[in-house]
Amino acid sequence: MITAAQKPNIIVIMADDLGYNDLGVYGCKDIPTPHLDKLAKEGVRFTSAYVTWPMCGPSRAGFLTGKHQSKFGYYKNVSAPFDPQQGLPKMETIASLLQKQGYVTGGVGKWHMGTTNDQHPNAMGFDDWFDFLGGGLMYFPLDHPSYKGRFSPMKKPLNHKYLQHTLPVIHNRKPVQWEQYLTRELTDAGIRFLVENTEKPFFLFMSYNAPHLDLEAPQQTIAKFPPKKMSKLPGVSPKSRSIYGAMVYEMDQGIGKLLAKVDALGLSDNTVIWFLSDNGGMRKTSDNRPLRGAKGSSYEGGIRVPMFVKWPGKTASGKVLTDAITSLDIGATSLAMAGGQPQQAGLHGKDIRSYLTQESTQAPHQTLYWHTARNMDPEGVIREGDFKLIIRNNRVELYHLKDDLGEKHNLAAKYPEKVQSMKARWLEWDNDKKPPLDR
Template sequence: MIEVQNRKHIVLGVLLSGFLLGHSVFAAEQTRPNIIVIMADDLGYNDVGCYGCKDIPTPHIDSLAKEGVRFTSGYVTGSMCGPSRAGFLTGKHQSKFGFYKNCSAPFDPKQGLPKMETIASLLQKQGYVTGGVGKWHMGTSDDQHPNAMGFDDWFGFLGGGLMYYPLDHPSYRGRFTPPIPRPMKHKYLQHTLPLIHNREPVEWDQYLTRELTDAGIRFLETNQANPFFLFMSYNAPHLDLEAPEETIAKFPADKMTVVPGVKPGARSIYGAMVFEMDEGIGQLLARVKELGLADNTVVWFLSDHGGMERTSDNRPLRGAKGSAYEGGLRVPMIVKWPGKTPQGVVLDDMVTSLDIGATALAMAGGDPAEAGLHGKDIRPYMTQESTEAPHEVLYWHTGSTMNSFGVIREGDYKLIGGGRGNPALYNLKDDLGEKKNVAASHPERVQAMRARWMEWSKDIQPPLWEGGENIQYADYDWLKGNLHYKAKPD
């Protein structure tokens, strides 16, 4: 009898411990936050309300800053789309694996990311469902497809941009109707690839920003029961300048902020594009709340680099997209982690887009250092559990070749010309607009910073590709029905 009772106790103990173990795993699963990264394309530093914009309302982006933390020294790893996104997506400085310039020929398999881990694939290994929406720009071969690079679900386009309406839209007047009458220039070769869901082309009939928002919401609805990572990679406000007429009407050209070098008409349409993106972000955040996910979802917002000279306002920064000045590398960057980040706090110390991946992996239970990531887990800083600056120094390799200028920021000082040429040194604390080169009066600092950059750059890699053939056609199944599809001859 005693033996039977003991057996019962053992069985009950096993069942109870199994229940408790399962419960603890479930609890751990619940505490790991969902992670959403929203990335704008070519957005100016001063084109968001909380950063000082007066002519383009961005209430939903501003709400993230009001309810979270806004960084004034948020940086990306490159001042052009491809290199910056390669750095963000891999969590590594892109010059360390040879990604120096944009993919100019989307069907050239040499151009784009090599087979390597991404933030998405690292989060997959931690049990996250990973989704991406919008712009890829990391290559189009089977090995470079988002589904092969860590994204369980991808809705978007693989080129460097996309027209904001379907190619048969009346406003295009047949310009993109097959067959192609002549070889396409780089931009339109990129911008006329199809919208795809994973490896299938999809039909769409509305303004692109709205289409991408809808896709992001579908991902949330489908994966709400699992910890997830969602990369919302908006096309806006990247050229071409296109927006719904009723939205453009909200931004009369004569009411727009006067920005040197920007035509009022261009600023009007650009304003409408930013507004449409902000509206989409608002819808996405509202759905997160409706699904009961808001308290356990971290939301980041940033631009992939500075805005373009002909559309954007990067003031008070100098320079724009493509520049080694602050206007090319410093971007709006915000994070909201409910119950963790303080509300409405502005942080001035340097952070980088590389930190987003490292922090996300740490939140998911992974080890950024073990994964070889170059960013830092900045949870202590962004929650203000620690006021210590995450970085004492940041490095860049700008331009499209190994011999391009190096850039280093060390404390308040920034040196342009780490590798070659006559260096320019700026004290950003006193001269945020980089107007006064103080290199001549600080020769020892210049020498030390230059030597430090040279040491950092010792292991940069040769370019993944040099030139690029302007290939017009490919035979990918996801291209079927598109003007660039051509089956291989039998």
């Protein structure tokens, strides 16, 4: 039995569309990220960390529920935010499971799980939620001069993208006014939650919108990243890379302020802090090297993400772990830290506490699975040891990641028996997927 005093505070910080190689600790040269680099070096950093889908919505649905999203029929991003058939169905989340363990739960930023009353974060386990319900938000208030009246006053009906990105900022169920750059607004909201919730264990989900499109940042920050000094990347314009760099830098600065408040409140020794991206970086802005592909792809550049965790007094500083883990493990491990039972709760991730501390050096997963189609079509990925099989449109690709991280050499023809056994295992796993929620 874990007492309340023994239960750690848990913070999960999630970036949106961050490239695998866009933090200094992962090798980035053109965007300084000192606060995230420091956090990674104070804890355990993973080099084979995965999310459950290569785009925002299903990946976040998997993380928030701790379950593979195909097992409850969540196959694609919410496109029409007011359609009650789109989004997350009423079900347990990591937040609601932690509530049952005596945690106060807070969320800040991007939701993207639907907008009905039953889909609202407050109905999904979050005691306190600040910001927006759509899949993104413009980074300045809609009357900001840079928009030149595009949104206020409105001149014509909005398309689906801007309908998503112009929903109101809310605190719980009430709209609020905001005046500053969105990333700074989110950071301040996270800090307020910390200040107001020091009396009992808390869970805080910092769901940053950056560096997701649109590309926007304060001009004084963009000026720190002259296009001519940005890394030259195929398909990425120097100007786009410049603004993207400013967005990542602003997020890092905000995270630095958040972590400084954790220290100032005397919470550091009992606060576990996770960081990850929700999927791979965008092709037009990000550096996913040495991985192949980008957001939306079943290659490593779409599903492998930067991830690290600091567990004070438990994890060794600066440890780099190379075995495959998944974002589903965050929920299972956090619930176990809080005194809950991940398997009893039906979570699909694993409690990897002993792996984090290296009390056990055994790889947490022998096999990982993905369903990557936007419907029930038999398309997906299976990773078994160092072998990875991609299944789509009755075609298969087989790669050996240890020898070929860039997925340049398709070995399917060379190892037909391996292809058959891995495909059969994936088909068996995929057999109990559920029909799409929006049928």
